[in-house]
Amino acid sequence: MKYIIGNWKSNKNLREVTSWLDAYKEKDLEIFKSGVQIIIAPPYPFLLTVKDALKDTPWIKIASQDISQFGAGTYTGAVSSHNLDGLIDFAIIGHSERRKHFEESNATVASKAELAKSSDIEPVICVRGKEDIIPDGTTYIAYEPPGAISTGDGKGDAASVSDVIQMRQTLGITEKQKYIYGGSVNPLNIREYLENDQIDGVLPGGVSLDPEKFYELGSIAVSLTV
Numbered sequence: 001m002k003y004i005i006g007n008w009k010s011n012k013n014l015r016e017v018t019s020w021l022d023a024y025k026e027k028d029l030e031i032f033k034s035g036v037q038i039i040i041a042p043p044y045p046f047l048l049t050v051k052d053a054l055k056d057t058p059w060i061k062i063a064s065q066d067i068s069q070f071g072a073g074t075y076t077g078a079v080s081s082h083n084l085d086g087l088i089d090f091a092i093i094g095h096s097e098r099r100k101h102f103e104e105s106n107a108t109v110a111s112k113a114e115l116a117k118s119s120d121i122e123p124v125i126c127v128r129g130k131e132d133i134i135p136d137g138t139t140y141i142a143y144e145p146p147g148a149i150s151t152g153d154g155k156g157d158a159a160s161v162s163d164v165i166q167m168r169q170t171l172g173i174t175e176k177q178k179y180i181y182g183g184s185v186n187p188l189n190i191r192e193y194l195e196n197d198q199i200d201g202v203l204p205g206g207v208s209l210d211p212e213k214f215y216e217l218g219s220i221a222v223s224l225t226v
């Protein structure tokens with residue numbers, strides 16, 4: 001199984017989300033029923049919008065881009081794992097943009113991962129390298145070197161496959177874990193990553209904003225699995 005996790009970051013308003021969904025739903029989404037797991041990570045306000053729009057294609061999963069480090073309760077403005085229980089399948093946790101702009105520590109990331117799991121949400125732990133600790137029991141790890149992340153067009157300085165594989169060894173990823181790469185993944189370079197059996201998936205940001213290109217990533221992945 002190969003994973004493609006589209007991270008929209010803080011982009012799109014309701015109008016833009018609706019038109020993304022309209023365009024995406026016109027595609028043949030049946031091709032994603034097996035072999036490739038498509039996961040869409042919209043901003044919080046649109047999780048339900050995306051889930052509802054894709055209710056006839058439940059094999060496409062929804063993720064949040066973060067989760068509160070606190071549980072349900074008196075934490076105004078925070079979105080807890082309890083809020084998200086039943087709404088999403090995955091949560092991206094510890095993205096380098098969270099670590100940088102919101103000063104998230106390894107301890108915060110570990111607590112978020114724990115809370116996610118308590119609500120049956122699968123954490124996808126993002127690490128910049130070995131300085132970031134992978135919480136015990138993590139299945140999904142996304143290696144995202146900050147220098148490879150694009151400014152929003154998917155055309156940054158993507159890490160080479162050999163660097164990604166090398167980091168897999170450095171991080172001590174096991175056979176049971178899923179190792180995902182993120183950073184300027186686009187339709188021109190996705191094959192290199194997914195053709196490698198040491199890389200279980202990709203986490204595109206900029207390219208996922210365009211429904212045509214995001215679909216193209218998925219269909220390339222499907223073509224590699226048949």
Ligand code: PGA
Nearest residue numbers: 149150183184204205206
């Ligand atoms: P990018 O973003 O594909 O635009 O480089 C990846 C990410 O930060 O998740």
